[in-house]
Amino acid sequence: MTPKQRFHAALDMRSVDRVPLLYQHLGAASYLQKATGILTKDAFEDPEKFAKLSLESFNQFGFDNVMAGWGDLLTESQAHGLKWKFTDPRFYPRPDAYLPLAEASEIRPVDPMDDRYWSVPLKAASLMGDKLGDEAAIVGSCGSPTWIFSETIGMEPLMMAYFQQPDLVHGVLRNIIESCKAYGERAHEVGIEDIFMDDSGAGMEMVSLEMYEQFDRPYVFQVMQSWTKLGLRTIIHNDSAAPYYESQLDLQPKALHVHLQAVEPAKFFAQLRGRTCVVAGIDHTTLLFKRAPDEVESEVKRLFELWGKDAGFMMAPGCELPYKTPLENILRLKQATIRYGTM
Numbered sequence: 081m082t083p084k085q086r087f088h089a090a091l092d093m094r095s096v097d098r099v100p101l102l103y104q105h106l107g108a109a110s111y112l113q114k115a116t117g118i119l120t121k122d123a124f125e126d127p128e129k130f131a132k133l134s135l136e137s138f139n140q141f142g143f144d145n146v147m148a149g150w151g152d153l154l155t156e157s158q159a160h161g162l163k164w165k166f167t168d169p170r171f172y173p174r175p176d177a178y179l180p181l182a183e184a185s186e187i188r189p190v191d192p193m194d195d196r197y198w199s200v201p202l203k204a205a206s207l208m209g210d211k212l213g214d215e216a217a218i219v220g221s222c223g224s225p226t227w228i229f230s231e232t233i234g235m236e237p238l239m240m241a242y243f244q245q246p247d248l249v250h251g252v253l254r255n256i257i258e259s260c261k262a263y264g265e266r267a268h269e270v271g272i273e274d275i276f277m278d279d280s281g282a283g284m285e286m287v288s289l290e291m292y293e294q295f296d297r298p299y300v301f302q303v304m305q306s307w308t309k310l311g312l313r314t315i316i317h318n319d320s321a322a323p324y325y326e327s328q329l330d331l332q333p334k335a336l337h338v339h340l341q342a343v344e345p346a347k348f349f350a351q352l353r354g355r356t357c358v359v360a361g362i363d364h365t366t367l368l369f370k371r372a373p374d375e376v377e378s379e380v381k382r383l384f385e386l387w388g389k390d391a392g393f394m395m396a397p398g399c400e401l402p403y404k405t406p407l408e409n410i411l412r413l414k415q416a417t418i419r420y421g422t423m
């Protein structure tokens with residue numbers, strides 16, 4: 081199987097020659113920047129540079145996909161009124177000025193192709209498709225509607241608005257989901273077949289389950305329905321410390337990706353098995369970042385023993401790999417997946 085075939089087969093819960101590896105965003109970017117001479121800031125403004133930097137991840141790490149859309153989690157929000165700034169060209173931009181809550185009612189749907197920055201990863205996806213052909217999957221990336229809203233006006237104002245102005249919140253979210261639906265259409269047009277949605281606000285440390293189910297989940301559901309109608313596969317990412325994954329499972333994503341330290345892996349696997357593809361997120365903050373390759377391998381082995389041989393399984397870091405994750409650990413993650421995950 082090619083990496084793309086393997087990646088799609090796992091998402092569709094069909095059998096694979098070996099379990100694929102999900103590469104998230106622009107993980108371990110230091111190596112990619114060094115090899116290409118392209119810094120992250122420059123890639124945000126230029127589809128060709130964006131494509132080159134993303135493609136380099138496939139050359140260096142050899143996971144089964146690349147991503148058109150990175151882990152800044154702000155690109156969609158800046159299209160809706162956030163002002164961002166680049167403080168260091170090697171890293172993602174940061175919020176500079178949130179849109180005042182009083183102006184939130186003016187947020188309108190955006191066509192990503194009309195936005196200076198949001199259009200870049202889409203144009204880059206098209207270029208990557210020309211280079212990769214059917215070799216690796218190209219995965220789009222979009223924040224959940226609530227996440228986009230939160231990063232547009234700031235987390236605290238949004239939390240206050242949940243209590244004080246729920247009608248305003250619902251009204252804005254109805255507009256933001258139109259932008260997300262348009263993203264799916266544009267992604268489909270440039271040849272993207274899978275979209276990674278970050279819905280990491282769905283955790284007990286952030287909101288109550290009731291608040292999640294009132295303000296977050298229904299909008300994720302509407303966006304996912306629209307994407308699914310276009311034939312796009314959906315991967316929900318939730319690396320919250322106490323993820324409401326059972327509630328997200330009911331949304332019927334093609335895959336669910338959590339940080340395994342936030343759940344009981346055996347229970348998590350049992351609940352998802354046969355229902356949706358499990359993306360097993362190995363600890364990226366300590367294990368992959370600070371420990372030895374043999375420890376990475378032991379963890380991969382342990383997870384394969386827990387999972388077994390069923391279809392619908394993928395290996396991944398728990399979230400985007402830190403900038404300078406040791407290369408030997410990344411490569412061992414892949415080697416161990418080949419060793420224990422070949423079917």
Ligand SMILES: [Zn+2]
Pocket residue numbers: 280317318319398399400
């Ligand atoms: Zn994450």
